[in-house]
Amino acid sequence: MKKEHMKRIGCGIHRLIHSTTVTWTQPSFPSAVWKLGSLNHVAIATPDLKKSTALYRDVLGAEVSDIQALPDHGVYTVFVKLDNAKLELLHPLGENSPIQNFLNKNKTGGIHHICIEVNDIKAAMKDLKEQNIRCLSNEPKIGAHGKPVVFLHPKDCDGVLVELEETKL
């Protein structure tokens, strides 16, 4: 292929990439009932909480919280502060911790769930149940930030465990 021809193809691709715009589609249900807010956190399960905390604090230079024990959820947590959201480092607490199951399958740890804020958790749960999305508890529990939370089954959410947290939006 001639050099000039290749240059023209290159310019065409460049223009195509730079002229692409994203179009957004509005939700099909009335947003007055309940709505999603910001990403609150991404949770990472780790077999070594001290090592993971040191990675974010000492290597990556982030501000981190103290270790918090949440026996009702079967986890120890450390929060890592980012500008627009948080990371939640999770380690098993107790014999029936859901994190232990996850770590048995993912020995070195990995992304465990994402947490998205909602303005009305009960309305969200009612609506999602009607759409056959399984909520993993019948009632919201109090989560790591002292606010009501509920988890949605990963098999109903494209393989991702999703936590909803009620926050005033």
Ligand SMILES: C[C@@H](C(=O)O)C(=O)SCCNC(=O)CCNC(=O)[C@H](O)C(C)(C)COP(=O)(O)OP(=O)(O)OC[C@H]1O[C@@H](n2cnc3c(N)ncnc32)[C@H](O)[C@@H]1OP(=O)(O)O
């Ligand atoms: C403090 C609080 C907060 O932030 O406020 C927290 O973080 S509490 C964080 C900890 N709490 C929770 O995770 C509560 C909600 N989680 C749960 O109820 C459970 O962990 C489930 C998600 C239902 C999984 O239950 P369990 O481990 O007994 O079942 P399982 O291993 O047979 O999993 C069933 C299927 O789901 C998949 N699966 C399991 N955990 C997953 C995860 N985290 N992300 C994506 N997929 C996952 C498995 O690979 C399996 O798929 P295959 O069948 O294809 O192999």
